[in-house]
Amino acid sequence: xxxxxxxxxxxxxxxxxxxxxxxxxxxxxxxxxxxxxxxxxxxxxxxxxxxxxxxxxxxxxxxxxxxxxxxxxxxxxxxxxxxxxxx
Numbered sequence: 001x002x003x004x005x006x007x008x009x010x011x012x013x014x015x016x017x018x019x020x021x022x023x024x025x026x027x028x029x030x031x032x033x034x035x036x037x038x039x040x041x042x043x044x045x046x047x048x049x050x051x052x053x054x055x056x057x058x059x060x061x062x063x064x065x066x067x068x069x070x071x072x073x074x075x076x077x078x079x080x081x082x083x084x085x086x087x
Contacts, residue, residue: 006049013045033078040072 020038029035044065051061 002052006053009045009049013042017042031078033075036075037072037079040068040075044068044072 024035047061047064047068051057
């Protein structure tokens, strides 16, 4: 069961990163600050997957997850505003 869950998460993670990169290129968004929120959320997924593999779901993984979540929330200020289309 552990291999199935891990492989599903990795598949979803790679697909999500591919879509994220494609959408950024299509929109012409440049720079690191605009991508830091998504990078933090991807890091949370990887961190929790590694903790799951190593049976390390303790205080360290929780603290790192909360830190990355707060860091990602902080960098939402640099995300480009969605354009309103009238239609």
